Amino acid sequence: MILHHLALSVVCLEKSQKFYDAVLMPLGYELVEQNEAILVYDKDNECEFLLYKSDPKLSGDAHQLYQPGFHHIALKASNAEQVDAIYKSIVRLFGKNHIINAPKNYPEYHGSRYYAAFVLDPSNLKIEIMYQEKS
Structure with a gap:
C-alpha cells in the first residue's frame, strides 16, 4: 500500500505552516497550494499532506494511544x-x-537501528521524525 495523501485539521494555519515548513520541506515536500482554508504540501506528485483549518466548535481532547482516532504520524528522514x-x-x-x-x-522499535524524535505541531498533533538504518 502506498499512501496517497494525509489530511489533518489544524487550529491555526499560520502557525501550522511555520511548523510543517520546518518538518516537511527538508524531507522533499513543497507547498503547492495555500489559501485561508487549506495548505497542501506535495512530494514528487506521490503523496500529498493537506492541512485544513479546523472549526473551533469541534475541538476536543487530544487522542490517546488505543483510543479510536489519530495517535501520531511518522515521517521518514534520509538519515x-x-x-x-x-x-x-x-x-x-x-x-x-x-x-x-x-x-x-x-x-x-524495530531493532537497535531506529532513531527518532517526537514533537507536537501547533494543534497538539503528535509527529514522529524517524530514520531506520538498514541492516
Whole structure:
C-alpha cells in the first residue's frame, strides 16, 4: 500500500505552516497550494499532506494511544542528521514545549537501528521524525 495523501485539521494555519515548513520541506515536500482554508504540501506528485483549518466548535481532547482516532504520524528522514536538524528547527521556532522526546535510538522499535524524535505541531498533533538504518 502506498499512501496517497494525509489530511489533518489544524487550529491555526499560520502557525501550522511555520511548523510543517520546518518538518516537511527538508524531507522533499513543497507547498503547492495555500489559501485561508487549506495548505497542501506535495512530494514528487506521490503523496500529498493537506492541512485544513479546523472549526473551533469541534475541538476536543487530544487522542490517546488505543483510543479510536489519530495517535501520531511518522515521517521518514534520509538519515539521523536530518532528524536532528528538523528537531533543532522545531526547538528554534517553537521552543521546547513542542518536544515530546528529543532524538534518540529506540531499540524497542524495530531493532537497535531506529532513531527518532517526537514533537507536537501547533494543534497538539503528535509527529514522529524517524530514520531506520538498514541492516
